[in-house]
Amino acid sequence: MKIGNSPEGSASPPKAERATSPRKPEATATTAPQQAAKASAPTPSAQVEISSAAKLAAGAQGEDGSFDAAKVQRISQAISEGKFTVNARAIADKLVANAQELLNARANKH
Template identity: 60%
Template sequence: MGNPTDKPVAAPAPVASGQTASTAAGKTQTAAKQEVAAEASTQVALSSAATQLMSGTEGVSGDFDTEKVARIAQAIADGKFEVNPGAIADKLLANAREVLGGPQH
């Protein structure tokens, strides 16, 4: 792909009679934006683990979120913790897909 600054710059379009320079410049900018959008077609998807590592999320220590563990422990102690088996199953499947490189749903 290369660096976008390495690409030649298109010459400005001639201004047609009855058209102002600012209108012509606006059309040139629009064409340039469309060209950049067409070139930016590569898509990159990061896993949730990669996103979390890059974000430097506070409260994350090692492989688990210490603040979340404390909240869950408090909810258990208060008798307010509810298990959602559907959410657990969905997360297990998503993690398995992520590890195995399968499609994400």
């Protein structure tokens, strides 16, 4: 017996029952304009507020939110030429620093 299975039965019916059970009707097809109308007017499901820390981090990137397109091009070219190398030590150091920062922030909350 597998863990999680009850001895009384399984969650899905046996193959024979599945083959003879009636199928649910398929959803009716909608036209492209109907689908576009639904997609263009989504109903908000939640209200989002940007924290002051996120605003501060966004401000550190530049006032207009731009990025360095030349740097992106250089990295892209290095990747395509097979010359791009990943500095695993720098990544590990950043991960450890971020984890320590999160743990310190959590400890200061309590």
